[in-house]
Amino acid sequence: MQCPKDKQVSLVESQLAAQLAAHHCPECEGVWIPGAEYESWQVQQPLTESLSALIDQALETNVDRSPFDARAALCPECNAYLARAKVSAKTPFYVERCPNCKGIWCDRGEWNTLQTLSLHTVIDQMFLGEWQTRTREREQLAQERRATIDKLGAELAAQIFELADILKQHPNGDFGVAYLMRRCDK
Known part of the structure; x- marks a missing residue:
């Protein structure tokens, strides 16, 4: 299996969390989580707080963005283009997921950030309309507040x-x- 960000590099099997098998790239340090692996791991996780609270927390978070985050990527399993979901508005970063096999790609450090924000168990929710709509609304509100401060x-x-x-x-x-x-x- 090749790295979605660098097709010249083979992914190496690894363990991302207890009972969550993954593959990591030794070059870019990204992580591929097969869809079936994530799904079976996810159902074993405790329920998190409300999605609304998680969205608000994520949108207020600054992160160190991976230089590979801006690159388009293909699924290492089925070769489909990976869909992207914006996670944070302050320092935007994107989690990518295959629309076919539901595998997830996290660039270097993104999985740790998702864990810190308690979002690692709800990645599928980031690809739904509610998450994306709330993200856009919060970004517009922040822009409006900045403009108000600039003008007044x-x-x-x-x-x-x-x-x-x-x-x-x-x-x-x-x-x-x-x-x-x-x-x-x-």
């Missing part, structure tokens, strides 16, 4: 963010938002 300055932006949180919690907060919009629409 840090102090006023902090006050705006605080007021937005207060209005969001208030049962008639929409009235306050409408008032501000009318006042500023001149």
Whole structure:
């Protein structure tokens, strides 16, 4: 079996976790987890906290990104292109999975990051619409916050963010938002 990122290198059998057989690349240090191996290992793992909490945690995490993360890759088992799922928004990195055999490729250090974030048992969830939609929403919110700080300055932006949180919690907060919009629409 050849490395998805460097076809000149053969993958070596290894053990990624207790009862999780994998193959690693001695050159790029990536890890291939066969789909059937992951699936049988995954069902033995304890249930994790809510997916929503895991998404929020992942999107706030900085990671050291592998230089191989940007390379497209082919499945070492069935030669299909690997699909990518963005894991973190702060320092984006991608986990790759074969759409056919469900094998998973993690570039150097990504499996450890997934373990740290308690995401290693829910990799399949990252490829679903809910995860991808929440990731995009969080990225847009972060861009909006940065733009607000750039335009208004840090102090006023902090006050705006605080007021937005207060209005969001208030049962008639929409009235306050409408008032501000009318006042500023001149």
